[in-house]
Amino acid sequence: MDTIRSLRCFVRAVELGSLSAVAREEGTTQPTISKLMAGLERDLGVRLLERSTTSLQPTPQGRRFYQRALAVLAEYQDAVAEARGQTETPAGLIRLNAPAAFGQFRLNGLLAPFLAQYPQVDIELILDDRMVDLVKEGVDIAVRQGRQLPPDAIARLAGTSPRQLVAAPSYLKARGKPKQPQDLARHDYIRFAWLVDADLLTLHNGERTETVQTRGRYRVNHALAIRESLAAGGGIGLCPLWLVQDLLNDGALVRVLPAWHGQPQPLHLLSPSRRYQPLRARLLLDYLAAQIALLPGYNAS
Template structure:
């Protein structure tokens, strides 16, 4: 058995969640993939995958081995590229985690530019509106918006999320636009509930604070946008989410004389994971890209 080949196959099975999917990907058969994993388990002396008719799940030992395999395979890729070029190259797999809306609208469109610059990198973009555990999920770098709670992470601020208070013309036809932040008490506020103090809306560096109230909340920014467009209420949301809507007149800024507090954007990595060349290159690429974007630049 080729151990590296078996490790590669194991990692792909975990990430694809299917023996047959990996078989198609590698141009082999499902029994061949299953045999390789079984041989690997026999060599290790324990089960890696708990098989069932519905899904594959990792044993505790399998979780640890998966993380170690990713590190080993990445090191092999880097060693080969380093041997060829005389230095550690920007190459190999890169697993990125982001919230759904930010990842879809701000990360995914920029990946083509990054991969044109670094064609030897392969990207696995994982989108979730929950902060996943970076170690157990094998994440190399995650993009997080807002203040960080986990001080054990390696973190670098790469941008700012500027926010606007917005509503649709239909909503404002039925409800007079707020003139000062305290007027929000008379409005239906749509709340993004993943932030720690999601119902406290702060303006002008804390000079004005309002307890926002409303009949809907969500953990997804794009869902909130759809509610705003439908005329349901007022939202305090990222400016990058509404830029085109404002230009088209689909939403209107309110309280323009009051500046909502911005949220920091951090790139974070597990403290026990080596900062590879591809992680550093990706983070540097985002810093450069965000600096050119008025909605994300740090000024």
């Protein structure tokens, strides 16, 4: 029996909850994976998986064996990498997930130099605003903005972007400049769609905090669309500076109530909570952490 393959398939069966899904990943059939699992259970003399017509779950013995199997596979991969010299020459595929706007606007441009430096590495960038399951979807690194993080991932803070009120000079010329936070209630406020209580805007000024009931007729679920609408004079918005710093620099946008700000937006790099991480993924993590801290509108972590 191919023990390493059986261990790998068992681990993925636990993570995916489906032998058919493992078969698709392996490019084989579900009966073949079933035979591998039956053979592994026979060799161990222990039932590892409980199968039904609708689900697949590890037994108590299977859950304990899963943790040990992860360690065995990690040691095996380290040995293979060392034998092939991959400890010095990273190679293989990295699956990278990121929010759509940040990935398109900032992250995409960072990847070409990394690929040029490591010609044997491939990167698959998936732009998706939902919180993906890194293990089940085979993601090596995920970029996440905000403070809500999955509990089972390893998170590395790469930088923090202040959030400021901004508007186009043409809008402020036509509608006037707010002088205090409550003045915002009389302005067109452009915000992200679908956020709970998003019309309630909380601003901070040192130890002072004010909450304003804003109004606006335009809501959109993409940060780049908000950026364009603000630059076109559509209203006032509270934006992380990574999104608008260049427009502030060239005068297309200006700050509104500059003494007040929203809660800063952190950016984390997530990796699965497995002990083993390939060299290529570790190198990309370090590279992204260093480069993101240098982006316009970010404070280093």
